Amino acid sequence: MTSTSIRRAIVPGIAALTLALSACGAANEDTGSTSAEGGGDLSGTLAGGGASTQQAAMGAWAVGFQGTNPDVTVEYDPIGSGGGRENFISGAFPFAGSDAYLTDDEGELSDATERCGGDAPIQVPSYISPIAVAYNLPEVDELKLSPQTLAGIMAGKITTWDDEAIAEDNPDADLPSERINAVHRSDESGTTENFTDYLTTVAPDEWDAGVVETWPTEYGGEGAKGTSGVVQTVENSEFSIGYADASQTAELGQALIGVGDDFVEPSAEAAAKILEASPEAEGASDTAVIYDLDFATEEGGTYPIVLTSYLMACQSYDDAADGELVKAFMEYVISDEGQDQAAAEAGSAPLSDSIQEQSLSIIENIG
Structure with a gap:
């Protein structure tokens, strides 16, 4: 797996939004994330990108995650969902955010599977807004x-x-x-x-x-x-x-x-x-928690124009350090604290307990 410096070379002209944090983030000591609870064991730079809708939430997640992992820098480039998927598939990003799940309408799912060494990519909802x-x-x-x-x-x-x-x-x-x-x-x-x-x-x-x-x-x-x-x-x-x-x-x-x-x-x-009333998408699997939203709902009090933004990652990485950082960060994002942080800072709707549990069980297997 390529290093961060090489990743930047793959996507020239993209100025990454660095969601770095000063010591003020140390107030968020308890992340609720299994891998992050140790605090300070992780180090390095985690650089991803994609959906610009997640930009505010990513800032909040970076603060919370780096509060117990001060030697980690989280970078997220809000270049849009299409750009995020493209750079994840190419190997430029170890993880990506997207407001649309991967399909094979244009071969993206197959390409992502190939990029992940033949294993289906992980896709879990992170942000509902x-x-x-x-x-x-x-x-x-x-x-x-x-x-x-x-x-x-x-x-x-x-x-x-x-x-x-x-x-x-x-x-x-x-x-x-x-x-x-x-x-x-x-x-x-x-x-x-x-x-x-x-x-x-x-x-x-x-x-x-x-x-x-x-x-x-x-x-x-x-x-x-x-x-x-x-x-x-x-x-x-x-x-x-x-x-x-x-x-x-x-x-x-x-x-x-x-x-x-x-x-x-x-x-x-x-x-x-x-989301509570929407069915799982046809491509849902034991690594993909994806939904087809019921936009035509007439349920009272339901706002119908909604996006579910997903995080995408591989099940395993050639570079173990990449896998460790991706796993720990994604666990934090899906955790109670991560979801509460995004709700407070970005106005998103926290994931339901069942979706949260299902997603964490998938992330847990990243190696």
């Missing part, structure tokens, strides 16, 4: 959008804020006759895949591009790179709307989305309910 529909609409404090209206906006079919479809969802709002600037991810994104999966499921007549990781250019709108790019673009442009991890859109308006007869806000509690 609502995808907020964030908007910058002066004088409109509350915006309600039915699935069909939202799909029409993002497909470029509803182009002004006072369109009758938006007005019907918001009869008491003073909607301006301004053109809508619909903002989307310009990079390959698991958030886009989850968002378009939702649109395809609930409004196929309005959104006919199917489930995609790369935004269809024929639908127009303004592209922005990464979660932070979408948020900044919406913040800086009045009359804009876009989709992004809810934890990073707190300064913007967040639309209430139609579910049955209700309109539901993007809270962690409302997002967590959808």
Whole structure:
């Protein structure tokens, strides 16, 4: 297995986000992670990357993990889910974060299996969060959008804020006759895949591009790179709307989305309910805890536009030090403390006890 310095050479031009920590992290003494409990036994640099949605949570996890492992530096490059999977498969990253699980639609699962020495890669959920529909609409404090209206906006079919479809969802709002600037991810994104999966499921007549990781250019709108790019673009442009991890859109308006007869806000509690009602994906196995979310749910109080972000790793590593660091860090992330840390710092919904237990039993076997 290659060293960290070689990994950086494989992905030139990528400036890794170093989630290093000062001595202040020492307050988090009890990580709840089996491998991390010894404290100070581990050393080295663990460099991964992927989904930008996990960026805030990764910062929190790095602080907690490094509190009992001060000789470890955790680096996470938020280059997007597609980039994370690509660099994991190439061997550039020993672990990756992705808002979409591996499949063989484009051969990624087979490629990852080959990269992991012929063993199926580990895939476990680490982060559950609502995808907020964030908007910058002066004088409109509350915006309600039915699935069909939202799909029409993002497909470029509803182009002004006072369109009758938006007005019907918001009869008491003073909607301006301004053109809508619909903002989307310009990079390959698991958030886009989850968002378009939702649109395809609930409004196929309005959104006919199917489930995609790369935004269809024929639908127009303004592209922005990464979660932070979408948020900044919406913040800086009045009359804009876009989709992004809810934890990073707190300064913007967040639309209430139609579910049955209700309109539901993007809270962690409302997002967590959808996973409880969702089936395991067809490719779920004894190394892959993966789900197909029930975006069409009409269960009251459930926010339907949700992403489940996964951590990906190999079952074994040629470099034992890589395996030891990956195992210890992933155990911390899935632990009670790790999940509580992400909930507090990034607004995510903690994993259920059963998913947590199943995931930890898989991680435990990393060698």
